[in-house]
Amino acid sequence: MTRGDKSSYTDKQKRQAEHIEQQYRKDGVSQKEAEERAWATVNKQDGGGKKSGSGRKDHH
Numbered sequence: 001m002t003r004g005d006k007s008s009y010t011d012k013q014k015r016q017a018e019h020i021e022q023q024y025r026k027d028g029v030s031q032k033e034a035e036e037r038a039w040a041t042v043n044k045q046d047g048g049g050k051k052s053g054s055g056r057k058d059h060h
Helices: 011-026 031-046
Strands: none
Touching: 011 031
């Protein structure tokens, strides 16, 4: 996957990143910085990209 390619993300993740980016923009963060921070947040929460299976992690 090339850097910046968002095709492996779900629609939910894309909407989430968009929402986070808008919040940063309201705080006066630049477009590029806001976008980078938003995707970093989504990656941190979900581990990046689509998940296979149920999306639940087994904790044994």
